[in-house]
Amino acid sequence: MKTVVLDVRSAPDAMSDFTAAWNxxxxxxxARISFATPELLWQVLTAKRWxxxxxxxxxxxxSIREAARRAGRDVKAVHGDVTTLLHxxxxxxxxxxxxxFPYDAVKVEFLLQAA
Numbered sequence: 833m834k835t836v837v838l839d840v841r842s843a844p845d846a847m848s849d850f851t852a853a854w855n856x857x858x859x860x861x862x863a864r865i866s867f868a869t870p871e872l873l874w875q876v877l878t879a880k881r882w883x884x885x886x887x888x889x890x891x892x893x894x895s896i897r898e899a900a901r902r903a904g905r906d907v908k909a910v911h912g913d914v915t916t917l918l919h920x921x922x923x924x925x926x927x928x929x930x931x932x933f934p935y936d937a938v939k940v941e942f943l944l945q946a947a
Contacts, residue, residue, distance in 0.1 A: 836863040836935040838877070838922075840870050840942035863935065865921050870942050876920045877940075880905070881913045885922070888933035893926035 849864075867873040877885075880903075887902050888894060894902075900910035914931055917923040926932040 833936045834863075834934065835937040835939055836865060836922075837939045837941055838865050838867070838873065839940070840868070840873055841866045843868065870944070873940075873942065876916060876922070878913075880909075881917060884910065884913055884917070885933060885938060888923070888931070889938065890936045891933070893928050893930045893932045895930045899931070 867876065884899060884903055888899065896911050896914055897907055899914065900907040903910060914923060918925065918931070923931050923933055
């Protein structure tokens with residue numbers, strides 16, 4: 833199963849992982865998309881976008897129109913959500929012209945602690 837981890841990490845932490853992978857030539861285990869703050873994570877992953885990801889998880893290439901149909905939503909609204917998810921690196925353009933969420937599972941990691 834191909835899983836992506838969505839997490840909250842500081843830029844220096846993310847950069848140290850990149851540097852380690854660069855120096856060793858060994859990629860990280862699995863895919864990871866990092867956000868600088870929990871607020872940014874939730875700004876990108878709204879409830880409707882999360883629902884869209886659930887529909888796209890393991891579905892392969894799909895058109896935006898078909899994604900809207902499956903979600904029971906307006907095509908224009910889904911197009912806006914897809915654009916946001918593409919810019920965040922969560923979705924990808926597919927070779928056939930549609931979109932794809934190339935993972936079978938999503939894991940969200942972040943720590944909430946006292947200030």
